[in-house]
Amino acid sequence: MAETLQMAPADMPAPTSRIGRFLDSDVWASFTRSKLTMLAAALTFVFIAMAVFAGVFAPQNPFNPAELDLLNSRMPPLWDEMGQAPFLLGTDEQGRDIFSAILYGLRISLLVGFLGVAFSATLGITLGLVAGYIGGAVDAVIMRIADIQLTFPAILIALLVDGVAKAVLGGHLDEIMTLSVLVFSIGLSFWVQYARTVRGSVLVEKNKDYIAAARLIGLPAPVIMLRHILPNVLGPVLVIATINLALAIITEATLSFLGTGMPETMPSLGTLIRIGNNYLFSGEWWIVAFPGIALALLVLAINLLGDWLRDALNPRLR
Amino acid sequence: MLAFIIRRAFQAIGVLLAVGIISFAMFRFAGDPVNQIVSLDTPAAEREQVRRSLGLDDPVPVQFARYLVQSVQGDFGVSYQFRQPVSDLLAERMPATLELAFCATIFATVFGVLMGVYSGLKRDSVLAKVFQTISLIGISLPTFLIGILLIYLFAVILGWLPSYGRGDTVRLGWWSTGFLTLSGWKALIMPSITLGLFQMTLIMRIVRAEMLEVLRADYIKFARARGLTTRAIHFGHALKNTLVPVITIVGLQFGSVIAFAIITETVFQWPGMGLLFVQAVQNVDIPIMAAYLMLVALIFVTINLAVDILYTIVDPRLRSTIRQPA
Amino acid sequence: MREGRETMSVPVLSVRDLRVEFVTRRGTLKAIDGVSFDIAKGEVLGVVGESGAGKSVTGSAVIGLIDPPGRIAGGEIHLSGLRIDNLPPEEMRRVRGRRIGMIFQDPLTSLNPLYRVSEQLVETIRTHTNLSASAARKRAIDLLAEVGIPAPDKRIDSYPHEFSGGMRQRVVIALALCAEPELIIADEPTTALDVSVQAQIIALLKRLGREHGTAIMLVTHDMGVIAETADRVAVMYAGRIAEIGPVRDVVQNPLHPYAQGLMGAIPSLEADAQRLVQIPGAMPRLSAIPPGCPFNPRCPHAFDRCKVERPEAIQHAEHRVACHLYDQSPARTEAVA
Numbered sequence: 001m002a003e004t005l006q007m008a009p010a011d012m013p014a015p016t017s018r019i020g021r022f023l024d025s026d027v028w029a030s031f032t033r034s035k036l037t038m039l040a041a042a043l044t045f046v047f048i049a050m051a052v053f054a055g056v057f058a059p060q061n062p063f064n065p066a067e068l069d070l071l072n073s074r075m076p077p078l079w080d081e082m083g084q085a086p087f088l089l090g091t092d093e094q095g096r097d098i099f100s101a102i103l104y105g106l107r108i109s110l111l112v113g114f115l116g117v118a119f120s121a122t123l124g125i126t127l128g129l130v131a132g133y134i135g136g137a138v139d140a141v142i143m144r145i146a147d148i149q150l151t152f153p154a155i156l157i158a159l160l161v162d163g164v165a166k167a168v169l170g171g172h173l174d175e176i177m178t179l180s181v182l183v184f185s186i187g188l189s190f191w192v193q194y195a196r197t198v199r200g201s202v203l204v205e206k207n208k209d210y211i212a213a214a215r216l217i218g219l220p221a222p223v224i225m226l227r228h229i230l231p232n233v234l235g236p237v238l239v240i241a242t243i244n245l246a247l248a249i250i251t252e253a254t255l256s257f258l259g260t261g262m263p264e265t266m267p268s269l270g271t272l273i274r275i276g277n278n279y280l281f282s283g284e285w286w287i288v289a290f291p292g293i294a295l296a297l298l299v300l301a302i303n304l305l306g307d308w309l310r311d312a313l314n315p316r317l318r
Numbered sequence: 319m320l321a322f323i324i325r326r327a328f329q330a331i332g333v334l335l336a337v338g339i340i341s342f343a344m345f346r347f348a349g350d351p352v353n354q355i356v357s358l359d360t361p362a363a364e365r366e367q368v369r370r371s372l373g374l375d376d377p378v379p380v381q382f383a384r385y386l387v388q389s390v391q392g393d394f395g396v397s398y399q400f401r402q403p404v405s406d407l408l409a410e411r412m413p414a415t416l417e418l419a420f421c422a423t424i425f426a427t428v429f430g431v432l433m434g435v436y437s438g439l440k441r442d443s444v445l446a447k448v449f450q451t452i453s454l455i456g457i458s459l460p461t462f463l464i465g466i467l468l469i470y471l472f473a474v475i476l477g478w479l480p481s482y483g484r485g486d487t488v489r490l491g492w493w494s495t496g497f498l499t500l501s502g503w504k505a506l507i508m509p510s511i512t513l514g515l516f517q518m519t520l521i522m523r524i525v526r527a528e529m530l531e532v533l534r535a536d537y538i539k540f541a542r543a544r545g546l547t548t549r550a551i552h553f554g555h556a557l558k559n560t561l562v563p564v565i566t567i568v569g570l571q572f573g574s575v576i577a578f579a580i581i582t583e584t585v586f587q588w589p590g591m592g593l594l595f596v597q598a599v600q601n602v603d604i605p606i607m608a609a610y611l612m613l614v615a616l617i618f619v620t621i622n623l624a625v626d627i628l629y630t631i632v633d634p635r636l637r638s639t640i641r642q643p644a
Numbered sequence: 645m646r647e648g649r650e651t652m653s654v655p656v657l658s659v660r661d662l663r664v665e666f667v668t669r670r671g672t673l674k675a676i677d678g679v680s681f682d683i684a685k686g687e688v689l690g691v692v693g694e695s696g697a698g699k700s701v702t703g704s705a706v707i708g709l710i711d712p713p714g715r716i717a718g719g720e721i722h723l724s725g726l727r728i729d730n731l732p733p734e735e736m737r738r739v740r741g742r743r744i745g746m747i748f749q750d751p752l753t754s755l756n757p758l759y760r761v762s763e764q765l766v767e768t769i770r771t772h773t774n775l776s777a778s779a780a781r782k783r784a785i786d787l788l789a790e791v792g793i794p795a796p797d798k799r800i801d802s803y804p805h806e807f808s809g810g811m812r813q814r815v816v817i818a819l820a821l822c823a824e825p826e827l828i829i830a831d832e833p834t835t836a837l838d839v840s841v842q843a844q845i846i847a848l849l850k851r852l853g854r855e856h857g858t859a860i861m862l863v864t865h866d867m868g869v870i871a872e873t874a875d876r877v878a879v880m881y882a883g884r885i886a887e888i889g890p891v892r893d894v895v896q897n898p899l900h901p902y903a904q905g906l907m908g909a910i911p912s913l914e915a916d917a918q919r920l921v922q923i924p925g926a927m928p929r930l931s932a933i934p935p936g937c938p939f940n941p942r943c944p945h946a947f948d949r950c951k952v953e954r955p956e957a958i959q960h961a962e963h964r965v966a967c968h969l970y971d972q973s974p975a976r977t978e979a980v981a
Contacts, residue, residue, distance in 0.1 A: 145336075148337070151333065151573070151618050152614065152615075152618070153574050155577070155578065155580065156577045156580070156611075159580065159595070159599050160607060160611060162599060163598070163599035163602060163604075164607070166599075166602050167344075167348040167602045168348055246458070250460045253462075254460055254462060254581055257462045257581075257584070258580070258584050258596050258599075259596070259600050260596070260599050260600055273462070273463065273466070277466055277585075280466065280469065280470055281474055285470065288470075292466065292467075296458065296460075296463060299460070300454070300459075303454070303457065303458045535753065536748060536750060536753035536754050537755055537757070539709065539748070540746070540748055540754040540755070540816070542709055542737075542740065543707055543740055543745075543820075544740065544741040544745075544746075544768045544819055544820075544822070545737050545738060545739070545741025545742055545768075545771060545823075546737075546741070546767065547737065550767065550771070554767070555759075558756075558758050558759075559756065559757075559758055
């Protein structure tokens with residue numbers, strides 16, 4: 001008894017402004033329906049705000065050795081008897097304020113995450129457009145590489161790229177260089193999904209009449225790809241990018257935890273957890289706990305947003 | 319069927335060759351192999367002689383061929399940091415990683431299937447919702463955080479389980495096993511859970527989705543019309559039909575489990591190949607990195623091939639469709 | 645007509661005023677609305693109608709396989725005198741397969757692809773009898789022989805995909821016969837088969853019904869199959885029975901305008917193709933069944949009463965027909981007017 005009932009089209013006039021259209025869309029409707037999604041969005045927003053304005057909120061600049069005082073080392077959180085202001089969440093063995101370190105670490109984690117996603121998206125979209133539009137041997141080579149890379153977990157690729165990059169650059173790297181290597185290795189680990197998605201859409205769009213028309217009036221291939229094909233694939237790319245942001249943040253944290261990421265002089269959340277892990281047995285649980293909670297909440301919030309975005313943009317994928 | 323397996327085998331060799339090129343490029347160009355042999359203050363002339371004796375002045379394809387032949391024979395060069403043959407280092411640590419990956423896979427499969435079946439059959443129950451939440455957390459929490467949490471609970475606070483290492487191991491030939499001692503088993507518990515948790519949530523989600531799908535199938539309705547008991551329908555008919563994709567996932571994921579062991583081994587200081595690899599990355603020990611990549615690739619393609627073959631055994635329909643290609 | 649029907653013996657299946665609803669977000673849909681019929685021992689009742697008329701739902705309701713969001717909302721179903729529509733699930737399970745067998749449309753998907761035919765047969769036999777495994781296997785081989793599968797002792801260990809469509813449907817029939825049920829519900833048993841195989845399957849069903857005295861409810865949209873097989877026929881429209889009666893009468897002399905249209909649609913070898921009459925319009929969706937007679941918008945004979953008052957079934961010779969055209973009682977006509 002499958003009934004295919006059509007919803008009656010609403011007789012309301014379509015809002016004309018861009019914001020009006022967005023507020024009227026199904027995407028926005030599904031957003032306001034889900035309390036969990038709104039909570040996740042709020043949490044993500046708070047995290048980003050804290051990272052951006054870390055300098056304002058943090059009582060200390062944890063990257064500046066001059067501000068650290070060994071006398072303040074290993075202090076428990078404020079609510080503990082031994083806690084001391086202004087160290088809300090306690091301090092680590094160098095007297096670094098955990099709360100400040102989390103804010104600045106969040107900044108590093110989000111920076112690497114966003115840059116890594118931007119790099120992998122750019123790389124993947126470009127390769128996907130090229131593979132799909134040109135086809136032939138170029139397509140075959142790019143997609144073969146994608147297939148092979150997909151067999152390996154991203155973390156393995158990231159570790160390898162990280163190691164090789166260090167070998168090529170040689171010896172000791174400064175903080176900015178390390179960060180760049182991280183962005184590079186994360187970018188190289190996650191491009192495949194964009195390339196596959198974009199290539200698939202290009203193959204569909206390529207044969208449509210409007211592309212033939214654009215070709216006929218002599219538009220160059222890059223213009224056709226960017227102006228006409230790219231806008232059609234932005235939806236799925238946005239979904240992949242959101243989910244990959246969470247993955248990129250986890251990957252950065254993992255690399256830093258494994259000791260091949262950010263150094264202790266400029267710690268990301270992963271580095272803080274690595275430091276704190278050494279003090280687990282001596283009872284200083286707060287050094288690892290708070291950065292860990294921050295990382296977990298951040299990733300969970302972004303994942304929830306990604307899940308929602310995927311369902312909202314493409315209900316069939318559920 | 320045979321043609322199918324041969325075709326797959328050729329694809330596997332293709333992947334291995336591609337990975338071989340990458341790992342050769344790393345070995346040859348990312349680090350200078352001469353530095354393995356000589357010290358930093360060796361005069362240039364002597365370096366040149368070493369270079370020639372290693373065949374590094376031969377054309378690159380010749381060098382690649384030599385590298386491949388040596389790799390097949392298990393010769394991956396000498397580690398920069400340990401000054402030992404890489405193959406010895408890997409062989410020594412392989413049992414630890416394989417035993418860990420094995421236990422993690424068993425854990426993930428058993429609990430993943432149980433939870434998946436339950437939440438597929440009773441999808442509106444409270445327990446099913448709890449499982450869904452656990453799976454969301456399992457996917458969101460980074461592996462190393464889970465490991466740290468377990469260590470804090472069971473090693474620091476409760477003191478029940480060891481926080482690092484394999485416990486006592488017994489040597490069986492060249493294989494060292496932790497399966498024969500109590501401390502070995504205790505040491506396996508937390509790393510296996512940490513490593514298996516992600517796969518467990520994956521398996522659970524797939525089993526649940528497959529279960530919901532299969533329960534709608536005509537042959538399930540017909541089985542009910544035949545008056546079979548609910549138990550026979552759920553566990554005899556529905557479950558068996560969901561197992562085909564599960565076998566694929568479990569098999570294909572075994573390679574990932576080995577690769578993901580890198581993180582778990584670091585958290586628990588587990589003396590396996592993953593820990594060796596992380597140390598190699600930290601110390602830019604290219605020969606170990608290249609060899610590890612080759613080894614993982616070999617494990618991956620072997621498993622893929624095995625899963626393809628296993629597939630045909632579980633699903634009788636595939637046997638005949640493969641035998642007579644359409 | 646068969647003699648058993650003349651005596652006052654209890655019918656194998658008796659359905660009274662059956663109602664089935666589907667609760668959806670947009671309201672409750674009445675899939676079956678007040679359906680009543682009997683099937684006697686050894687009798688074949690054909691149930692015919694367009695897809696969505698409620699034929700299959702009726703079959704599912706009888707065997708107790710209406711899944712949520714659907715539910716039986718009213719009426720009674722009796723199997724040889726035992727009321728079965730309100731049995732507890734476990735007791736109803738024991739009725740299914742043992743006392744009522746069911747055959748579905750698509751033999752390709754009805755059999756579990758991962759089990760051998762022998763496993764599925766033995767499993768069903770042993771669920772309903774106390775036979776040992778080897779005795780059950782022997783019975784399974786006998787059953788396959790009975791439904792006309794050659795070399796059953798060899799073929800029994802094949803997988804379903806190793807049989808052709810017709811042979812697979814024979815296996816399905818064998819599965820339905822495992823426990824010698826009193827009633828078999830065959831839901832479009834030939835629709836998915838090649839035309840050449842259809843006749844064989846129909847003949848098999850007929851023969852089995854005759855030999856075992858099994859009552860058969862044959863659901864199909866194919867009037868040709870009905871005319872060939874059934875003793876009586878029920879014509880369904882929009883969840884109701886428009887007309888029910890002996891098959892020869894209904895086919896040759898249909899009373900309900902819808903049945904008249906439907907009979908016009910039987911392709912006949914003797915008559916020329918012009919006899920194929922098209923009924924204008926389409927059956928209403930369940931969410932939009934018109935008040936009064938559901939057929940009134942398409943009916944060439946509709947009058948005012950048809951648009952407001954739902955016609956009840958009226959005995960007319962050997963037929964029962966739900967149509968105001970045949971209502972002779974002036975009292976009711978006046979009451980409406």
